[in-house]
Amino acid sequence: MASGMQLSRDELGAAYRRMRTIREFEDAVHTEFAAGTIPGFVHLYAGEEASGVGVCMHLDERDAIASTHRGHGHCIAKGVEVGPMMHEIFGRKEGLCGGKGGSMHIADLSKGMLGANGIVGAGAPLVCGAALTAKLLKTGGVAICFYGDGASNQGAVLESYNLAKIWNLPVVFVAEDNGYAEATASAWSVGGTQKGRGEGFGLPSREVDGGDFFAVYEAAGEAIERARSGGGPSLLHVKLNRFYGHFEGDAGTYRLPEEVEAARNADPIELFRQRIVEASLIDASELDAADREIEAEIRACMVAAKAAPMPGEADLMTDIYVAY
Amino acid sequence: MSKKSYRQAINEAMRQEMERDERVILMGEDVAGGTGAAGDQDAWGGPMGVTKGLRPQFGPDRVLDTHLAEISFVGAAAGAALTGLRPIVELMFVDFMGVCFDQILNQTAKFRYMFGGKAVTPLTIRTMYGAGFRAASQHSQCLYPVFTHIPGLKVVLPSNAYEAKGLLIQAIRDDDPVVFFEHKAMYDDEMEVPDEPYAIPFGEANVTREGDDVTIVAFGRMVNFANEAADNLARRGISCTVVDPRTTSPLDTETILETVAETGRLVVVDEAHPRCGMAGDIAGLVAEHAFDSLKAPIKLVTAPHAPVPFSPALEDIYIPGVDKIEAAVAAVLDHDRKVAAE
Amino acid sequence: MTVESRRPTRIPNWWEPEDDGDKASSPEENHMAEIQPITMPKWGLAMEEGMLARWAVDIGTPIELGQEIMDIETSKIANVFESPVTGVLRRRVVADGDTVPVGALLGVVAAPEVSEEAVDDFVRTFLEGFVPEEAGAASGPSAETVEAGGRRIRRLKAGPDTGKPIVFIHGFGADLSTWMLNQAALAEDRPVHAIDLPGHGGSEKALDDGSPAGLATAVIDYMDAEGIESAHLVGHSLGAAIAATIALDAPSRVDGLTLVAPAGFGPEIAGDFIAGFIAESRARKLRPWLEMLVADPQMVTAEMVEDVLKFKRLDGALAALQAVAAANFDGDAQRHSLRDRLADIAAPVHVVWGAEDRILSVAHAEGLPANVTVTVIPGAGHIVHMEKAADVNALIAGA
Missing domain, CATH: 2.40.50.100 (RNA polymerase II/Efflux pump adaptor protein, barrel-sandwich hybrid domain)
Incomplete structure (x- = not known):
């Protein structure tokens, strides 16, 4: 926590705004999905903001991240613009991916965001590749793999621990453990511990409280610094809570009501706010103003996305190949 | 110009492209062989010696031995391609797609479309296929129809050493992901191959024989069998056009349809299984677009709907042979006589 | 005959x-x-x-x-x-x-x-x-690359080292194999060189100057490197324009000229052939253009077409062809004319033309100065040295 407090006022403000933007974005999508205006299905990151933002505050344009089906938060944390994101979620032509990817495949390569992913655990090998590029081209970049407790059982992820280790790649594996792989508890589905698994492959591994931005920030900083300086891959087991169900429409009956309530009461954004206000780092009124601004921004991009045109038939057969 | 084997031609293509562009890297199981061991650091150069000599020339940063765990290193190659390198990844036997297909099917092939045309993934997957090596069911399949089915991938089947070099150079320079199929029974086949680099464009079929009576479309190693059959048939006064499509995706439908229009008869030769294979695909294409030019029913010569057997006695009859192609051509021509007799 | x-x-x-x-x-x-x-x-x-x-x-x-x-x-x-x-x-x-x-x-x-x-x-x-020559066994001379004027030049040398040399110079888009029916026949009692021009065949593809004068420099560099003081030059099409340029600009290097369907003798060329030859990458599309080279289209085989494609696929070949075409032709027009200078050539000049040439019209052979001997061969097109090899060989041998 102490090291997190070393952040400048501007950095703290930026972290708050990013977390707040994620929350506002997800809450808006939650409401609209219930209204039936969003096609397909969406998985929301609300409640997990401190993890994505705590890690990505250390990253810049050299760095790459791979995300999961629950990818909106990682996008925003890595600096992807919310307007084109919202268009994409609505399947609009001006969406980030031309309406061809949607919520589960949202990506912005120009920002080093290698994509949300509809396949659980698929980002881990890709991140090894991104790290290999950074290593061979000597960009100084690192690559972060966000994945869930469910994905931690995928062979692709475990193989990637090994590959990153034997090739000494600048990778950080960030296991975001919200306690449930879909509707099944990770307490039941994960044998051993995430930390123990990482250590088994020779990765320096730590458990982190994902409700505490500063804890994430500090642990990620250490792992990323190790990766950047040629020290190889690390693993962070970030324990957190999701506020909503696995997907929108999930009744969530596998969780007890008091469990969800307890999770919502331990809101990582509120905790962050309390800390910085109590430490007199940023004035509460300033944060309130930011809240209003973000709320207006998300509302505006929601209105714009809903009114925006859909792609046409001419778009069906484009973007399959560079040349064919 | 000098005589080179299929193996040497493939090796030379990789070497010349790695010399030309330092973003080209090679990775795979034992592509060098010996990493971490005390002995030779280029002990194998691939299980068939295809990549031999590349590790000493380009070093361990660009010629990377991997662990024996395909999904992670094939996926790593895809991730590297997505972020600025031009990797060649060796999937030792295409049969091993079973353990890494997600990274090819759901990741590599989909990036460009899912990401709205913003992704460029210049990945080359080299892989061995085909029967005839007494390698049985898990090391002998011809799974190119599976890859051909998937939009976003390009699929290449070089039929000889000249084709292999030019098509592999094109694959490495191509900005789309390419699956490059090397028939393991052809590595020692030699022919004249230019020493200079050259690229053969995808989607342009090669007409290896020109005739009037029957069009034979054949894939990969089968092109050589079809040529041999055509030469034998020529001595009996039957002239065949042989079409080597070179790539199944993209597919040069134009040349296939044109040559069928000229001959009016079609035999398709495919070492893959018959269901959902290239033979049925070409037959469907011709039935849809050139039905009126057909003078006889289409004949398909394929492997059976059976796994590749181990016993040499069984494997030899499993593989479509020159005799079967000749018999199919004769049967197609016989149709005219039967119709005339009625 | x-x-x-x-x-x-x-x-x-x-x-x-x-x-x-x-x-x-x-x-x-x-x-x-x-x-x-x-x-x-x-x-x-x-x-x-x-x-x-x-x-x-x-x-x-x-x-x-x-x-x-x-x-x-x-x-x-x-x-x-x-x-x-x-x-x-x-x-x-x-x-x-x-x-x-x-x-x-x-x-x-x-x-x-x-x-x-x-x-x-x-x-x-x-x-x-009778023992058939083993497949691939080296028999007789084979093409090799040599260094000349700082360039990599592929050449095929046949015949003894003594005697008056002949140097064969191919035309646009061709290579030394165009002389496959001529070289051996003339190599009994003298050295006969056939070279690939820069940008062509197995020679270096980089070109500084694709004009006849520019390419003539490369031929003279080759002759220097090989110690050929003077030679009988046999050129085809653009290669003939190169040979004539050498005879004009470096007369001491030329004993005689045989110019087969030469470029530079008239105002026009079949520009669509040049464009089609460059543009087509498929055998079936390229073939009709190659058939324009001959009087009898049956002469063009699938492998002849494939060989042209094999050359065109080499790195740098297409760029070289485009550069040579741009330096010599402008649509249907030829950029360089030698016609007014032919009378100045000191060496004996023999022009051979196919009566049915569809690339460079046989009409270009009319009205030439008196020092130029002309033979028109009926039933032949632009590659008359292949179509009527014996006739052309006799003319070269008799020159």
Whole structure:
């Protein structure tokens, strides 16, 4: 926590705004999905903001991240613009991916965001590749793999621990453990511990409280610094809570009501706010103003996305190949 | 110009492209062989010696031995391609797609479309296929129809050493992901191959024989069998056009349809299984677009709907042979006589 | 011979022995008494076998040296085969449609008085002793790359080291293999060089200057590197314009010129051929353009088309072709004219043209200055040196 407090006022403000933007974005999508205006299905990151933002505050344009089906938060944390994101979620032509990817495949390569992913655990090998590029081209970049407790059982992820280790790649594996792989508890589905698994492959591994931005920030900083300086891959087991169900429409009956309530009461954004206000780092009124601004921004991009045109038939057969 | 084997031609293509562009890297199981061991650091150069000599020339940063765990290193190659390198990844036997297909099917092939045309993934997957090596069911399949089915991938089947070099150079320079199929029974086949680099464009079929009576479309190693059959048939006064499509995706439908229009008869030769294979695909294409030019029913010569057997006695009859192609051509021509007799 | 000479090739002086090139007219008994084999010729370096497509003469027919006696098809080229001997065809050893290795016995020619038994003996002995050249085995000269003027030049050198050299210069988009039917025939008593111009064949693809003058520098560099003080230059099309440029700009290097369908003799060229040759990357699309090169389109084989494509696919080849085309042609117009300077050429100049040339019109052969001898060959197109190789070889040998 102490090291997190070393952040400048501007950095703290930026972290708050990013977390707040994620929350506002997800809450808006939650409401609209219930209204039936969003096609397909969406998985929301609300409640997990401190993890994505705590890690990505250390990253810049050299760095790459791979995300999961629950990818909106990682996008925003890595600096992807919310307007084109919202268009994409609505399947609009001006969406980030031309309406061809949607919520589960949202990506912005120009920002080093290698994509949300509809396949659980698929980002881990890709991140090894991104790290290999950074290593061979000597960009100084690192690559972060966000994945869930469910994905931690995928062979692709475990193989990637090994590959990153034997090739000494600048990778950080960030296991975001919200306690449930879909509707099944990770307490039941994960044998051993995430930390123990990482250590088994020779990765320096730590458990982190994902409700505490500063804890994430500090642990990620250490792992990323190790990766950047040629020290190889690390693993962070970030324990957190999701506020909503696995997907929108999930009744969530596998969780007890008091469990969800307890999770919502331990809101990582509120905790962050309390800390910085109590430490007199940023004035509460300033944060309130930011809240209003973000709320207006998300509302505006929601209105714009809903009114925006859909792609046409001419778009069906484009973007399959560079040349064919 | 000098005589080179299929193996040497493939090796030379990789070497010349790695010399030309330092973003080209090679990775795979034992592509060098010996990493971490005390002995030779280029002990194998691939299980068939295809990549031999590349590790000493380009070093361990660009010629990377991997662990024996395909999904992670094939996926790593895809991730590297997505972020600025031009990797060649060796999937030792295409049969091993079973353990890494997600990274090819759901990741590599989909990036460009899912990401709205913003992704460029210049990945080359080299892989061995085909029967005839007494390698049985898990090391002998011809799974190119599976890859051909998937939009976003390009699929290449070089039929000889000249084709292999030019098509592999094109694959490495191509900005789309390419699956490059090397028939393991052809590595020692030699022919004249230019020493200079050259690229053969995808989607342009090669007409290896020109005739009037029957069009034979054949894939990969089968092109050589079809040529041999055509030469034998020529001595009996039957002239065949042989079409080597070179790539199944993209597919040069134009040349296939044109040559069928000229001959009016079609035999398709495919070492893959018959269901959902290239033979049925070409037959469907011709039935849809050139039905009126057909003078006889289409004949398909394929492997059976059976796994590749181990016993040499069984494997030899499993593989479509020159005799079967000749018999199919004769049967197609016989149709005219039967119709005339009625 | 179906040669129509507008001017006599060469008027023999009365004191010279009568046409020393015409060995067929030497005393008959020397030749006719012998039994002579007709064997599968080797047309070009890569030829290992050929198909006797059709006999044009029956057994018992008297045949003359140079008479068209059969059609032969190789993977590279389909062409008529002219008899290398004079006599009566006594045996057809190989039937129509059969493919045999280079050097295999196709037929036997002997005088009528030679007994059947003697002919049979000859055939038996030949067949027993015949060993086909091993596939891929090096036989005769092969192309190699040499360094000349700082460039990598591929060349094929044939013949002895002594004698007046010949240097063959191919045209736009071609390479040294265009002389496959000419080089060996002329290499009996002198060194004969065929080179790939820069940007072409196996030579370096980088080009500084694709004009005739620019490419002439490369040829002179080659002659310097090989120690060739002067040579008889045989050029085809653009190569002929290069040869003529050398004769004008470096007259001491040229003993004589044979210009086959030369560029630079008239205002126009078939620009669509040049564009199509460059543009098409598919064999079936390229073939019609290549068929424009010949009077008889049957002569163009699939492998001939594929060989052109193989060249065009080499790194840098397409750029070189575009550069050479841009330096020499502008649509249907030729950029460089040599016509007004031809009279200044000191060396003997012989121009050969196919009457049915569709690339460079035979009309360009009209009205040339008096120092230029012209032979128009009927039934031939732009690559007359391939289409009527024996005629062109005789003209070069007699020059």
